[in-house]
Amino acid sequence: MQKFVNDPSKVVDEMLEAYVKVHADLVSTTENERVIKYKHAPVKGKVGIVTGGGSGHKPAFVGYVGRNMVDAVACGEIFSSPPAQMFYDAIKAADGGKGVALLYGNYAGDNMNVAMAMDEAEDEGIEVKKVVANDDVPSAPKGEEAKRRGVAGEILMWKVGGAKAAMGASLDEVIAAAQKAIKNTRSMGVGLAPCAIPEVGHPNFTIEEGKMEVGIGHHGEPGIEVCDLEPSAKIAQRFCNVILPDLPFESGDEVVVLISGLGSTPVMEQYIVFNDIEKILKERGIKIYLSYVGNYFTSLEMAGVTCTLMKLDEELKECMDYECDSVGMQQFQR
Amino acid sequence: MQKFVNDPSKVVDEMLEAYVKVHADLVSTTENERVIKYKHAPVKGKVGIVTGGGSGHKPAFVGYVGRNMVDAVACGEIFSSPPAQMFYDAIKAADGGKGVALLYGNYAGDNMNVAMAMDEAEDEGIEVKKVVANDDVPSAPKGEEAKRRGVAGEILMWKVGGAKAAMGASLDEVIAAAQKAIKNTRSMGVGLAPCAIPEVGHPNFTIEEGKMEVGIGHHGEPGIEVCDLEPSAKIAQRFCNVILPDLPFESGDEVVVLISGLGSTPVMEQYIVFNDIEKILKERGIKIYLSYVGNYFTSLEMAGVTCTLMKLDEELKECMDYECDSVGMQQFQR
Incomplete structure (x- = not known):
C-alpha cells in the first residue's frame, strides 16, 4: 500500500x-x-x-x-x-x-x-x-x-x-x-483500477489490466459490465448511450456537464473524455451551458472517470450562476 | 496502460x-x-x-x-x-x-x-x-x-x-x-509509484511496493535515496531536513507552504503530510502565512507529493495576496 x-x-x-x-x-x-x-x-x-x-x-x-x-x-x-x-x-x-x-x-x-x-x-x-x-x-x-x-x-x-x-x-x-x-441529473462511472482503504491495506476489488468496469460505483460497487478497455471516444459513447435516454436529454436542452476523475486518472485524460462527450452532445443538439472537468468527487486513488449531466431550466441556471466560495467549487464559477 | x-x-x-x-x-x-x-x-x-x-x-x-x-x-x-x-x-x-x-x-x-x-x-x-x-x-x-x-x-x-x-x-x-x-523557494519530492507516458505505454522507471524514492523529479528523475516507505511524519521530517537548512528558513520567517500531489496520491494523504509539516514548522518558530494542499503540479499518475516553501517579505506577500483568476490558482486566493 x-x-x-x-x-x-x-x-x-x-x-x-x-x-x-x-x-x-x-x-x-x-x-x-x-x-x-x-x-x-x-x-x-x-x-x-x-x-x-x-x-x-x-x-x-x-x-x-x-x-x-x-x-x-x-x-x-x-x-x-x-x-x-x-x-x-x-x-x-x-x-x-x-x-x-x-x-x-x-x-x-x-x-x-x-x-x-x-x-x-x-x-x-x-x-x-x-x-x-x-x-x-x-x-x-x-x-x-x-x-x-x-x-x-x-x-x-x-x-x-x-x-x-x-x-x-x-x-x-x-x-x-x-x-x-x-x-434532472444523471451520472455514470467507468473504472480502470481499484483503490485501497488505508486500514485494509489492499484493494477490495480488482480490475484487470486491459479491462474496464462500466458503471462502477464510488466505492468499487460492481458495474453493469466488465469489458476490454476502449478508446475514450467509445467510452464517451457508452456514457451518452446510458445517460441521455434515461432522463431523457433531448435536442434543445441546455445542460451542465461534470466530468470528475475518480482519483488517479490524470486530469489530461478527463479533458480527452470531455472532448469526446462534447462532440456527441453537439451532434444531438444538446447545448452545454457550463462544463467542469477535474477531480470533483473521487474514490481514493481509484482510476476512472464519472460523467454527470444536469438538464437546466431558468431557476437551475440562476442557482448555478450564483456566486459561491468553497474549496471544491471555486472552479464552478463562470 | x-x-x-x-x-x-x-x-x-x-x-x-x-x-x-x-x-x-x-x-x-x-x-x-x-x-x-x-x-x-x-x-x-x-x-x-x-x-x-x-x-x-x-x-x-x-x-x-x-x-x-x-x-x-x-x-x-x-x-x-x-x-x-x-x-x-x-x-x-x-x-x-x-x-x-x-x-x-x-x-x-x-x-x-x-x-x-x-x-x-x-x-x-x-x-x-x-x-x-x-x-x-x-x-x-x-x-x-x-x-x-x-x-x-x-x-x-x-x-x-x-x-x-x-x-x-x-x-x-x-x-x-x-x-x-x-x-526564496525550495522544493522536494517523494515518489511512491511511477507513471506511464501514453505513447510509451508503460512506466519508464519503477518504485517497488514498500519503497519510496526520496528527492524524485517531476519526470521520474532519480532522487537521492530509495528506502523503505515511512510514516507521513517521518517523511515530513525528511522534507524539512532537506529544505529548511538549504535557504535557510529560520525562526521568525513567514512562509508559503505548497503541498502538491504528483497525480495519483489522494488529496487526503496530502493533507496528512501537510499536518506533519505544519507541526515541525511550528516547533521551529516558522510561521505559515499561506498554505495550499492539492494537485497543483502533477506528473501524470505518479504517486507522491512535493513540498515547497517560499520565504516571504512584504513585496512577496503583496504579490501572493493580489487577486488572480486561473484554473489552477483559484485556490490560491485568501
Missing part, C-alpha cells in the same frame, strides 16, 4: 485537522471534530445546508462547505456513513432558525443515520427536510430510480440548494430546488 | 481542444494551437508573462494562464520541451508592448528552446527577459544551485510575476520580483 499515512485508523482525523488549518478563512471545526462547518455558520435567518457521508472522496464532502454552499458536513470513516449523532451535530451547526435541508446520497447507512438524526432534531424543535441523491443510472434500472446511488451529481444538488438558501428561500423552496436539481 | 485516450500521439492536442472549450471564459487558443493565451492577452501596456514546458503536469502549465497570472503558455509533448517556435509564438501572444517576462523551469531542452525564441523575439524588437526556476533542492547540491531543476515552486514564481505585472511594474521590476520569489 503506497500511501502517506501515520496510523491508518486516524487518516480522517489527521486530514480534517490539517483541512481546518489550511482553510481557516472558510471553515472551522465544531465541538464534534468530525463535523466541519462554514466559518460563519449558522447563518441567522438562512436555511442551513447539511450533508455528510463516508470520507475518501475528496474534495467531497468537506470541500463543498463554504459560502452559499454547504453549511456543515458530517465526515464518516473512509467509505462509511457517519453515525446519526454526527449528522445531528451537523444539523445543529447549520441551524440558523429557518430550518435545515439535508442533502445527501442514497446509501443504506446514510439513510438510516439521517433518519435517526432527523428524529432527534425534530424532538429539539429543528425543522429538517431531506433530498436523497440518486443520480447514478447504472446502479438500478429505469423505474427503480429510488434504488439508485448518489454520486457526483450531489455536487450540483449542493450548489443549487446552497444558492437557493443564500437567495433567502424558505426550507420548502430550497428542498424543491435541490430535488429538481437531482431529478 | 489503464488510460482514457484515443490516439496516444494526440493526447496533448485533444486535451487542449477540450481545455479551451471548458475554460472559454478565461483562455483562448492562438494561431499556434499549442499556444494557449489569457483571453484578453496581450494586455496593452502590461508586461506579458510567458511560460511553457512539457505537458503531463496538469494543472501546470496551461492551468496557470489567466487574469493577473500567465498570459501565454507553450505546451510541449508529454514531458518534452516545446520547440523554440512555440515559445516564440507564446511571446508574441503575450506581448503588450511593455516587454515579456519568460518564467520557466530549469531543463536542458527548455533552456535551449527559450534561448532561440528570445533571439528571434529580439530580432523582432520584443524585449524579453527570463527567470529560470531551480527550486528542487535534491537535484543538485548546495553551491550548485544553477543545476537544480524547477518544480512546483514555479507556480509561486508565476503568481508573484503575474501580480507584479498586473500592478503596472516595468519588465525589470517583474523580473526582479519573480527572481526573488524563486530565490
